Amino acid sequence: MPLDAHIPSGPLESKWERHKSDLGLVHPRHKRKYDVLVVGSGLSGAAAAATLAELGYRVKCFCFQDSARRAHSIAAQGGINAAKNCCNDGDSVSRLFRDTIKGGDFRSREANVYRLAQISAAIIDQCVAQGVPFAREYGGLLENRSFGGAQVSRTFYVRGQTGQQLLLGAYQALSRQISLGNARMFTRTEMLDLVVIDGQAKGIVVRDLVSGEIASHAGDAVVLATGGYANMFYLSTNAKGCNATAVWRAYRRGAVFANPCFTQIHPTCIPVSDEHQCKLTLMSESLRNDGRVWVPRRREDCAKAPGSIPEEDRDYYLERKYPSFGNLAPRDIASRATKEVCDAGRGVGPGGLGVYLDFGDAIRQMGIERMRERYGNLFEMYERIRGENAYEVPMRMYPAMHYTMGGLWVDYHLMSNLQGLFVIGEANFSDHGANRLGASGLMQGLADGYFILPYTIGHYFASGRPSKAPANHPGFAAAETEVKARLARLLSVQGKRTVTSFHRELGRLLWNDCGMTRSEAGLREALRRIPELRAEFWGDVKVSGSGGELNQDLERANQVADYLELSELVCRDALMRRESCGGHFRTESVTEDGEAKRDDAQFAFVAAWEFRGEDREPMLHKEPLEYEEARMSTRSYR
Amino acid sequence: MHLSLRVWRQKSASAFGRFETYEARNVSADMSLLEMLDEVNEDLIASGGEPIAFDSDCREGICGACSVVIDGVPHGSRHGTTACQLHLRHFKDGDTITLEPWRARPFPVIKDLVVDRHAFDRIIQAGGYVSVKTGGAPDGNAIPIPKTDVDRAMDAAVCIGCGACVAACKNASAMLFVASKVSHLSLLPQGRVERERRVLAMVRAMDDAGFGACTVTGSCEAVCPKNIRIDVIARMNREYGRALLKAGFVE
Ligand SMILES: Cc1cc2nc3c(=O)[nH]c(=O)nc-3n(C[C@H](O)[C@H](O)[C@H](O)COP(=O)(O)OP(=O)(O)OC[C@H]3O[C@@H](n4cnc5c(N)ncnc54)[C@H](O)[C@@H]3O)c2cc1C
Ligand code: FES
Numbered sequence: 001m002p003l004d005a006h007i008p009s010g011p012l013e014s015k016w017e018r019h020k021s022d023l024g025l026v027h028p029r030h031k032r033k034y035d036v037l038v039v040g041s042g043l044s045g046a047a048a049a050a051t052l053a054e055l056g057y058r059v060k061c062f063c064f065q066d067s068a069r070r071a072h073s074i075a076a077q078g079g080i081n082a083a084k085n086c087c088n089d090g091d092s093v094s095r096l097f098r099d100t101i102k103g104g105d106f107r108s109r110e111a112n113v114y115r116l117a118q119i120s121a122a123i124i125d126q127c128v129a130q131g132v133p134f135a136r137e138y139g140g141l142l143e144n145r146s147f148g149g150a151q152v153s154r155t156f157y158v159r160g161q162t163g164q165q166l167l168l169g170a171y172q173a174l175s176r177q178i179s180l181g182n183a184r185m186f187t188r189t190e191m192l193d194l195v196v197i198d199g200q201a202k203g204i205v206v207r208d209l210v211s212g213e214i215a216s217h218a219g220d221a222v223v224l225a226t227g228g229y230a231n232m233f234y235l236s237t238n239a240k241g242c243n244a245t246a247v248w249r250a251y252r253r254g255a256v257f258a259n260p261c262f263t264q265i266h267p268t269c270i271p272v273s274d275e276h277q278c279k280l281t282l283m284s285e286s287l288r289n290d291g292r293v294w295v296p297r298r299r300e301d302c303a304k305a306p307g308s309i310p311e312e313d314r315d316y317y318l319e320r321k322y323p324s325f326g327n328l329a330p331r332d333i334a335s336r337a338t339k340e341v342c343d344a345g346r347g348v349g350p351g352g353l354g355v356y357l358d359f360g361d362a363i364r365q366m367g368i369e370r371m372r373e374r375y376g377n378l379f380e381m382y383e384r385i386r387g388e389n390a391y392e393v394p395m396r397m398y399p400a401m402h403y404t405m406g407g408l409w410v411d412y413h414l415m416s417n418l419q420g421l422f423v424i425g426e427a428n429f430s431d432h433g434a435n436r437l438g439a440s441g442l443m444q445g446l447a448d449g450y451f452i453l454p455y456t457i458g459h460y461f462a463s464g465r466p467s468k469a470p471a472n473h474p475g476f477a478a479a480e481t482e483v484k485a486r487l488a489r490l491l492s493v494q495g496k497r498t499v500t501s502f503h504r505e506l507g508r509l510l511w512n513d514c515g516m517t518r519s520e521a522g523l524r525e526a527l528r529r530i531p532e533l534r535a536e537f538w539g540d541v542k543v544s545g546s547g548g549e550l551n552q553d554l555e556r557a558n559q560v561a562d563y564l565e566l567s568e569l570v571c572r573d574a575l576m577r578r579e580s581c582g583g584h585f586r587t588e589s590v591t592e593d594g595e596a597k598r599d600d601a602q603f604a605f606v607a608a609w610e611f612r613g614e615d616r617e618p619m620l621h622k623e624p625l626e627y628e629e630a631r632m633s634t635r636s637y638r
Numbered sequence: 639m640h641l642s643l644r645v646w647r648q649k650s651a652s653a654f655g656r657f658e659t660y661e662a663r664n665v666s667a668d669m670s671l672l673e674m675l676d677e678v679n680e681d682l683i684a685s686g687g688e689p690i691a692f693d694s695d696c697r698e699g700i701c702g703a704c705s706v707v708i709d710g711v712p713h714g715s716r717h718g719t720t721a722c723q724l725h726l727r728h729f730k731d732g733d734t735i736t737l738e739p740w741r742a743r744p745f746p747v748i749k750d751l752v753v754d755r756h757a758f759d760r761i762i763q764a765g766g767y768v769s770v771k772t773g774g775a776p777d778g779n780a781i782p783i784p785k786t787d788v789d790r791a792m793d794a795a796v797c798i799g800c801g802a803c804v805a806a807c808k809n810a811s812a813m814l815f816v817a818s819k820v821s822h823l824s825l826l827p828q829g830r831v832e833r834e835r836r837v838l839a840m841v842r843a844m845d846d847a848g849f850g851a852c853t854v855t856g857s858c859e860a861v862c863p864k865n866i867r868i869d870v871i872a873r874m875n876r877e878y879g880r881a882l883l884k885a886g887f888v889e
């Protein structure tokens with residue numbers, strides 16, 4: 001199966017504009033004939049559902065929460081990038097493009113990233129029009145801040161609640177379409193399978209989480225906007241409910257999965273405090289605008305109060321190692337540098353797993369009021385969790401699992417190799433390569449949902465490819481039967497171990513062997529252990545209650561069962577990628593001074609894995625990455 | 639520490655509910671209340687019992703999913719805090735904690751501590767938006783907005799839609815929720831265009847959903863995890879009066 005990304009020809013800068021005018025159109029009267037199923041109501045899903053409904057398609061949107069407004073996007077704090085050059089500091093589309101390509105360590109697709117940068121400005125305008133209260137300067141114009149991996153200020157924000165406000169904008173646009181009768185929302189509804197008929201995505205099987213009823217929905221296209229799979233690691237910054245079930249089921253139905261091992265570890269999270277903790281809290285990267293990261297120079301000082309350690313005994317290691325980017329080095333680099341100093345015994349706090357993020361200088365320079373205005377809610381959040389006042393003592397931080405760049409493979413139209421299956425937002429793999437820059441996840445989700453999919457899905461319909469599959473096609477009943485059998489099986493094991501205990505064990509294993517640094521031996525060990533753990537799960541898991549009611553234990557069990565399969569693919573992909581790049585650091589591939597060594601000669605490709613049945617190894621397809629505009633260079637933030 | 643819990647258990651919407659008692663032994667003061675419930679549930683599952691159903695997602699106080707009345711107070715008595723952010727260090731060893739679902743007619747119980755808050759979505763659907771389509775928006779800087787206006791709009795827009803305000807109100811009024819959205823949008827030039835239609839439609843939807851009247855007791859403000867001030871209600875009342883006048887009728 002050859003993978004064709006369908007990148008339009010012509011110069012990079014005009015590809016999208018020209019292509020848009022070549023795309024097929026559906027006559028407004030005919031749009032009503034098409035049913036689109038949008039799974040997910042986060043930034044990408046809500047934006048797509050609202051926009052498609054505005055255009056006239058019949059939209060059904062699904063989410064597992066009790067309201068579309070609660071999707072995980074709500075938790076994004078820091079901001080959203082856009083090349084509007086509001087600060088007159090030299091920003092431009094081509095600079096945002098280059099920063100994103102470089103940030104992704106030359107493992108993303110050039111044409112997609114360029115398009116993203118081009119669309120970015122329109123996103124901000126759209127959100128302003130919806131009433132998103134972006135931060136403004138006294139003159140009334142939009143304000144910007146800086147984020148990691150960039151030397152310009154191009155991040156738009158709404159206090160520390162950017163994701164919330166952007167999501168509410170999209171949710172409200174979707175609500176309007178619901179009231180107009182153009183869209184229907186199915187909340188507390190979880191997609192458990194994809195229905196594929198003759199190679200085309202034709203519907204989904206869902207479970208009503210309140211009644212437990214299994215049902216299917218038929219559609220002319222299915223859009224997955226189901227977010228990332230960072231929760232596979234058990235401890236992550238993602239919301240408790242985030243999961244990989246939708247994308248994993250689609251993979252098992254034939255959609256190829258791209259770069260599963262590209263996962264991101266965020267450098268500034270509140271360290272773990274005890275073993276019962278179920279999730280980690282991120283402190284926005286925007287804090288690194290004004291906070292300085294340091295550890296004591298000497299191990300003996302680690303137990304001392306930070307205030308008692310004089311300036312000359314502190315090691316501001318990011319500023320020291322990366323003078324031009326300093327504290328704003330990209331996430332992968334900052335995380336690794338932090339792990340290094342902690343591994344060297346210079347970490348602070350319980351177990352030595354922490355570094356200081358210190359606002360002392362900024363407070364002295366700007367005053368406490370200005371700081372409160374910028375970061376008030378983040379400081380408050382820190383105090384609530386830690387019980388410490390960060391205006392007085394530095395915060396303690398440690399890296400945590402945060403984001404997944406990998407996801408279902410899509411072409412330039414955001415369509416997977418399965419016809420009619422579109423994948424948007426964090427669920428696809430397309431724009432961030434081996435590492436995502438801060439504030440570009442929101443940008444990508446909204447670009448996909450508002451401005452790309454609405455064009456490309458029309459082209460799919462217009463090109464006459466989809467055939468109608470009636471809801472009584474046997475494909476639906478078959479998929480429903482499989483779903484029911486799987487849930488029944490989960491309930492019937494009645495073993496001794498809880499779902500959480502398996503999830504926790506899997507998480508620990510992945511964090512150790514497939515986390516910030518990976519080695520051949522560690523990955524081989526993980527690949528040996530995961531199938532064992534999976535077998536133990538199916539032989540000894542204990543799931544309470546029944547399938548015919550609200551049963552959160554069963555929901556979780558089903559998700560963990562999928563993680564136990566996906567994790568194996570992630571490790572397999574990591575083992576294959578014998579190079580260090582982006583968030584993927586292989587101990588076998590380092591430069592003389594210990595930095596990551598990328599291997600473009602062998603690994604400048606997207607790794608797309610195809611499912612071939614439970615007892616066969618998945619097949620690897622390679623989509624080569626070619627750069628016309630960006631020059632593949634060794635990333636340096638020094 | 640060791641805590642005793644009295645938890646509302648109700649099998650389904652139509653079933654009768656009652657309090658059951660559980661012991662949370664050896665829990666750490668650094669845990670959040672919901673992490674403690676996770677632990678209790680682990681024990682319940684392991685011993686063949688049925689875990690306590692409760693809503694939560696972000697566990698960071700932003701999604702608005704968690705909805706537990708703690709010792710009679712929605713989200714507990716710590717100011718500006720959601721249940722998921724309430725840490726056990728604010729309780730004393732040996733305390734008994736009572737946990738109940740939101741209790742308000744427009745929010746029927748689904749199971750245990752889980753309630754149905756669709757009424758809020760219906761209110762937003764009635765008018766809690768700016769009627770703009772995707773595409774064609776003018777430059778975000780085309781209309782300068784005074785910083786103070788944006789700041790006040792954001793003070794209202796921080797609402798997480800959890801429903802604590804309704805649960806705390808003796809009339810189950812949704813005024814704080816509705817007024818937050820009305821204030822947010824009417825403070826911005828983009829939202830002002832359809833301010834009259836919006837406030838009338840949202841208030842009607844609120845009444846239709848069965849929420850009670852506001853008697854300005856301020857109990858909503860006291861429990862709001864985002865510290866939204868009751869001033870927004872005054873603003874909404876003004877908006878409402880204005881809209882009625884403009885529409886040329888007074889009910
Ligand atoms: C704490 C935190 C802070 C962040 N801060 C920033 C930031 O400042 N800037 C930035 O650019 N990015 C940030 N990110 C990343 C960014 O928020 C996410 O990548 C982005 O919001 C994902 O949006 P999405 O639409 O792809 O999916 P999500 O918002 O995750 O939404 C997924 C949707 O899919 C639904 N769903 C999932 N599975 C199913 C299923 N099986 N059936 C039915 N429905 C399903 C869910 O109900 C939900 O509606 C942050 C991430 C985290 C964790
Ligand atoms: S779980 Fe999201 S606010 Fe409490």
